[in-house]
Amino acid sequence: MISPLAPQLFPELPAIAGVQLATFAAELRYKGRPDLFLAVVPADTAVAATFTTSRCPSAPVDWCKKHIGSGTGRAVVVNAGNANAFTGAAGYEAAVATAEAAARALGVAASEVYLSSTGVIGELLSADSMTAAIGPLVDELTESSSDGWASAANAIRTTDTFAKGASRTIGGCSVVGIAKGSGMIAPDMATMLGYIFTDVSIDAARLQRLTSQAVGTSFNRVTVDSDTSTSDTVLVFATGAGGHEINDSNEGEFAAALNGVALDLAHQIVRDGEGATKFVSVNVDGAETEAAAERIARAIADSPLVKTALAAEDANWGRVVMAVGKSGEAADRDALRISFGDELIAAEGVAVPGYSEERATEHLRGQEIDINVHVGVGTASATVWTCDLTHGYIDINAGYRS
């Protein structure tokens, strides 16, 4: 069943010159659908990335971290259905074998091949199956195109109910991204994977800085159930082929495009949250620092009590007060203001006399919910996006392990 919050259509994504895409059905777990994705980028492409903060990362995350310092790379290979996480030395060897096979087939160095795996934890990824699939996968390589992006976005799905893509343009160049998550992966993971490609020209250090910023305010500001994957990875490739050079004077423009793609993809992930029926923006302002605002917003967005109230379309603002309190961040209880949509419900430490429960409930009946909280101790703000917590979440996660 497709999420009720899904976009109507997968977007038309533009080609990025020199970027080649391929998908292939290796049938490592899923049958009758592509489960491998390969992208090849030109020499001298700048590469930046962010990875899960998990202390138990997957083998491909270990592999990528080892090589991302170079700031460059030629390819990325992604498999869906097996996370290659908690698979010990054999799992790491399977990752190395995959990178080496792809490197041989493409005529590049293994250290230039990035890897992601998403799916079941604790099952060994077969090195033989992966290396055997590399040949047919490479045979499928074609210049990137709208159809190619759609196929790629579909190949990396696990329990996602729709494929995720987004693009922006800047100075005659494009920024294109695909992602997966967080219909959490059978059996385990809210794995978020994102791959973003652009033809602007940018040095690797600048790209890494802007990537970290973009991820910090997009992928890292969404939450479905507060769980963190062993495998989260966002990789950004800048080929330079489009000729538009990013420097100090115009980096804001590129940052806006990159942030736009990242945020669009991150929002699509929330819209595919397991069991989600509401897309919720938690907007906190008046905090001491942006980090504090984010932690307060996250405490609200992660609260099972807030999320079940939203599922019930119940303007239960007491649960928001509770979540602000538990965040541990400075908040002035007697200056706190809470509104659902435009309806101000609580202010100055008490319920607003004569607030309309009906208007607040009306807002909650929609699919797009705004919870606005002013905490009254400063000027910093942050937004975290989440979804509601429904029986659907329990059905999916208490009912299913393949």
Place this chain on the structure above:
Amino acid sequence: MISPLAPQLFPELPAIAGVQLATFAAELRYKGRPDLFLAVVPADTAVAATFTTSRCPSAPVDWCKKHIGSGTGRAVVVNAGNANAFTGAAGYEAAVATAEAAARALGVAASEVYLSSTGVIGELLSADSMTAAIGPLVDELTESSSDGWASAANAIRTTDTFAKGASRTIGGCSVVGIAKGSGMIAPDMATMLGYIFTDVSIDAARLQRLTSQAVGTSFNRVTVDSDTSTSDTVLVFATGAGGHEINDSNEGEFAAALNGVALDLAHQIVRDGEGATKFVSVNVDGAETEAAAERIARAIADSPLVKTALAAEDANWGRVVMAVGKSGEAADRDALRISFGDELIAAEGVAVPGYSEERATEHLRGQEIDINVHVGVGTASATVWTCDLTHGYIDINAGYRS
């Protein structure tokens, strides 16, 4: 519906000489049942307490914090149905009025009267109703008895499905406690309230230290859904009337009795977790510090993915790996060991060859679940207790606000 994890009977709790108890139906919210509890203790009783860490505490928590430094007190008044939280200056005035009315009726100072309120957030507690109820409440005072403790434990219930009590004996004295939680309170709060009485003789500073320790390893080590109340309060009263004096040489013995009562009550709160069908002990060892072990155990116990797997009786150990990873604490992925009950499932960074999924599942079919995790970086350990996450939780919290 009573929780399937409830004890068969409320325990027989002994009298504590000089401690008087009363309950009364003020009908502030609930009809046809007592909703006020009063305990009066002799002069020179030592008092210790711990309170919620919420940055938005309720008015009675503010009141108690103001007076607990004295280390003494004569009474506690508790109302169920209204949390008197987020009620501004008027809420605080209602708390003061309640304490003053009780003080007048009992012939003690208002600063010697502690208060707790549990229930709906953001609705003003009527000072008139509270002060009017104090007279009839005081009229009900009788020496503590088994029946009195049972009535008191019932009067402080909100959505609890059973009353909670526990006792231990030490050197001819007793330690008796009652508690409420965490059938979270309509509409909001996982409020935990605990009141413990003993007739040992102990100075207030020692009692506070031992109370903080006891709460740290009991009430603070249970979690139903990771949410934190505005109102959590544990108060401990030591009358000294039993003559058994606690000093450096025998404090361990008293600490064991106090910890025993606190842990028993805390476990009963988990057994009344909303929608709970499993009582789960998450035991972490091999950590760098006890605090690290607790945070890892809490990451597992709070994970919606782990809790839904337990509800499904699914030995989904990959979700435990994920939770260890997300805790942010040091853990050696390649030395990690995970067992469900006695069945070792993962060790040395991989699934144990030939582990029995069937035996692990058999353990999960019971009502008492042990998840044991060795993280391989030290010698410290901690246990956190929780319950599973079921449709019942969603039903209760997405369906109900009175």
